[in-house]
Amino acid sequence: MSTTGAPDTAGLASGRAVAWERRKAALTRFWRDYRRQRVGVAGLTGMVLIVVLALAAPLLTDESGLDVTQVTGERLEAPSARFLLGTDESGRSVLLLILWGARISLLVGVTATLLAMGIGTLVGIAAGHFGGWFAGLLMRITDWFIVLPRLVLAIALAAVLGPSLTTIIVAIGVTSWAGTARLIRAQTLAVEARPYLERARALGAGHWHQMTRHVLPNVMPLVLASTTLEVASAVLAEATLAFLGLGDPSRISWGGMLSRANSSGAITYGAWWYLLTPGLAILVVVLCFTLCGRALEAVFNPRLRGR
Template identity: 45%
Template sequence: MTENIVQYSPRGRARAIKGFLRQFLSHGGAQVGLVCLVFFLIVATMPNMLVGPLQTAINATGDFLVPPSGQHLLGTDEVGRDVLNLVVHGARISLTIALLATVISLVVGTTVGMTSGYFGGWVDTWLMRITDFFFVMPSFVLALVITPVVLEVMGRGGDILGFRPSLFVIIVVIGMTSWSFVARIVRSQTLSLKERTFIDRARVVGSSNFGIMVRHILPNLVPQIAANGALVVAGAIYIETSLSFLGLGDPLQPSWGTLLSLAQRAGAASAGAWWYLGAPGVCALTVSLSFVLIGNALDDTFNPRRRAIP
């Protein structure tokens, strides 16, 4: 990253964006990841148009655990619901939870890392001790401990910001337990950036600490935040799927993890209903892998050292 990133003219910024896209799309992994991700985003945004309303035990259209056929492309579940219908509707829930949790994680991680790196001293010491705790303790373990406790306190009735309490709690818990990696990356970059000449110039002209962090340091951190954010999404999908599989999801708004949990409870593995377990599992794995490929491609594009490695 260079000191003049924030000083690009509109024309220079357009050339920089074109150069970035050319370099980014030259990675085979980026192309595969984007194609898969765009496909699932389209599926998640228009489930009713693609497969109709979410099926329930009341309006199920098939028999119990019927294998894939022309009428039910991914078979049916233990109550006759079309698995394709459930998977398509589950895409919206899984992706929404993962993306919103990632936004929370990036906001917290960026704030902690930038504050720690910029101010240093006792602020840096205390913030990094907290970060180390979350870094050492696996996010899934923390989420597994915190989620049922918060759900017990809040209850499962009503809606919170359009989400049922169980889903809202999962979003917040994943976001609040997955930020430590981002904080460490942002802190290391901030330590380097705050010693640059353009930061000294900003101090000389009377810019406040908050203004320097927001107007001068943060824009230069965007590449690293974007590259690592894609990896955070992949981790969020894994945590959400695991929590829902353990029964902490919401059966009224099923995600891919909830479908895996329902399949396990219905004995799909012993009954040979591979389609019931396989469909949501493959979807979750594919989306996670897509974000990993995109994150690696972004890291290669933004990091000249990695591009120099043959």
């Protein structure tokens, strides 16, 4: 405070500058440690490439090629110079379907994961911070979701709500948060035992201030690593639900491609390219996110850095 009672703007500016420098130093250390994880760098490179191709699909291809009334290829045509990955049962380019399908598969995977991480983080922090009967109630609900098979519950929700993109996102997100809640609760309990939380309580900090200013920043590394790993599971879950016919039939996704390939008799016709290509796309995406998640775990957990 200045002598006139007004806030000391110079002090505030210097405090913000110090905080910004600390954040820059933390990011620099994080990137330095992450670069040492070679598999993590490989996964990040592949993930960025896939995301760029998915976002650039409208620039690289013509969306009209998805319309079955405007196709120029033959049914289940083998790969050639004209169609590098062959065609589907309607004569559409499989390469075109792969590029546009990546947008839906990644959108569902990321959105459903964010929903699951949001629920899991909220439940975990609340259970670890408040404790008592409230934490017991939250953990019993969490245990119920852990015991139930996620895929079966997601199939039931998707079947009840009807096939749509929103249904898939909600079904995956609502059934995938329990494991994260357990992890975040354990980390919250560890953070709550640290001295600076006791000082914050002694100075009169409320529950919201403690959870958002002290607990949440300390559990965010664990949330980030869990999010990266959960995206891979969400992409697989979306592919499974779409393969079972519970996805949006009006949108192209990799799981939907596998479902149509199976129902159109691609195996009988020997159209391996129609089955193999979306399967490999799912495999590559899951592998990239898994490698990034494992690398983040190694960076944030000092006991794993040497592995």
